[in-house]
Amino acid sequence: MPGAGFNLKTGDQSSSRLVLIWRILQAIVWLAGAGILFCLLFFPPLGVLLFWNILIPVAPALFVTALGVWRNVCPLATTNLLPRHAGLSKRKRLSVTQLGKLNLIGVIAFYIIVPLRHSIFNTNGVATGILIISMAVIGIVMGFFYEWKSAWCSGLCPVHPVEKLYGGNVLISVPNAHCGKCRNCVIPCPDSTPNIQPNSSAKTIYHRINGLLITGGLPGFIWGWFHVHDERTISSIGDFLGVYEMPLLGFMITLVIYGILIMNIRPKFEQRLTSIFAALGVSCYYWYRIPALFGFGIKGSDGLLLNLRNTLPEWVLAVITVSVCIFFFYWLVVRKQNNKSWSVRPQYSK
Numbered sequence: 001m002p003g004a005g006f007n008l009k010t011g012d013q014s015s016s017r018l019v020l021i022w023r024i025l026q027a028i029v030w031l032a033g034a035g036i037l038f039c040l041l042f043f044p045p046l047g048v049l050l051f052w053n054i055l056i057p058v059a060p061a062l063f064v065t066a067l068g069v070w071r072n073v074c075p076l077a078t079t080n081l082l083p084r085h086a087g088l089s090k091r092k093r094l095s096v097t098q099l100g101k102l103n104l105i106g107v108i109a110f111y112i113i114v115p116l117r118h119s120i121f122n123t124n125g126v127a128t129g130i131l132i133i134s135m136a137v138i139g140i141v142m143g144f145f146y147e148w149k150s151a152w153c154s155g156l157c158p159v160h161p162v163e164k165l166y167g168g169n170v171l172i173s174v175p176n177a178h179c180g181k182c183r184n185c186v187i188p189c190p191d192s193t194p195n196i197q198p199n200s201s202a203k204t205i206y207h208r209i210n211g212l213l214i215t216g217g218l219p220g221f222i223w224g225w226f227h228v229h230d231e232r233t234i235s236s237i238g239d240f241l242g243v244y245e246m247p248l249l250g251f252m253i254t255l256v257i258y259g260i261l262i263m264n265i266r267p268k269f270e271q272r273l274t275s276i277f278a279a280l281g282v283s284c285y286y287w288y289r290i291p292a293l294f295g296f297g298i299k300g301s302d303g304l305l306l307n308l309r310n311t312l313p314e315w316v317l318a319v320i321t322v323s324v325c326i327f328f329f330y331w332l333v334v335r336k337q338n339n340k341s342w343s344v345r346p347q348y349s350k
């Protein structure tokens with residue numbers, strides 16, 4: 001495979017054993033992803049359970065602790081980077097402004113798609129499967145033209161803004177299992193920049209808007225999202241807008257609070273403020289998601305994985321949930337910034 005290989009310390013292309021291990025992991029996770037996609041299309045209830053109630057709830061915690069692992073094995077990334085690995089990409093470079101615009105489209109797509117989970121995706125495996133296939137097609141097409149992760153993984157992917165917000169203080173840097181030699185295709189490269197945050201790349205107005213929307217808006221958006229019921233059928237514009245009301249309200253509240261704070265604090269505290277909003281976002285997610293997974297959700301059986309309502313005292317789950325939230329605040333806000341990037345930058349291409 002052109003461009004495969006790395007050394008953990010130097011980024012050199014030498015450790016074939018490490019390459020092999022990551023290729024095997026990528027293959028396993030890709031097959032698991034393909035299996036989930038198959039279930040979504042042909043056994044929708046099982047696919048929905050596997051995708052929305054197992055895979056997705058694990059993702060934020062992985063983003064916070066070891067995002068590089070996810071970036072290395074994400075099945076969508078493995079698919080979208082196939083043209084580049086196979087030497088079929090034109091390897092074009094995006095300008096900083098183009099990247100900022102792609103990021104902005106990604107943020108907006110995130111805020112548009114996620115509320116639709118309540119009306120379509122959470123209960124419709126086929127629709128979720130089509131959504132995933134659509135993203136894969138767009139990513140592959142971009143992969144034929146643009147260098148490494150620039151266009152999709154660090155550009156248009158709607159999940160990437162959340163990665164950037166949550167992945168500001170990861171535990172480990174892993175080898176970059178996709179990029180062979182670094183072509184500096186994203187500046188700053190989110191994979192290779194220590195303690196990257198949404199505002200680290202405030203190079204253009206688009207980058208600044210991205211940082212504002214995802215950092216300020218996400219905690220409230222998540223809070224509002226959990227106050228909407230699943231299985232709303234959209235039969236009118238009113239129904240359609242209905243799934244956006246609460247997420248939008250929450251989004252506006254925390255965005256305004258963040259906007260006021262960021263204008264009034266000293267620049268040296270900006271990173272800390274971003275960390276606080278990241279912790280608020282991920283904690284709010286698990287505050288509602290953990291009880292919902294086990295039958296204690298505020299919206300009945302929405303998002304249910306395993307109903308323990310009649311077997312587990314409610315206080316046990318409350319203790320677990322509070323502990324998880326405290327952990328994220330410690331991890332993102334209290335813990336010292338450790339100068340680690342999601343992955344080790346490979347050697348620069350000459």
Ligand code: SF4
Pocket residue numbers: 148149150154176179181182183184185186187189190191192345346
């Ligand atoms: S490591 Fe280098 S080649 Fe890979 S995405 Fe980052 S900047 Fe691009």
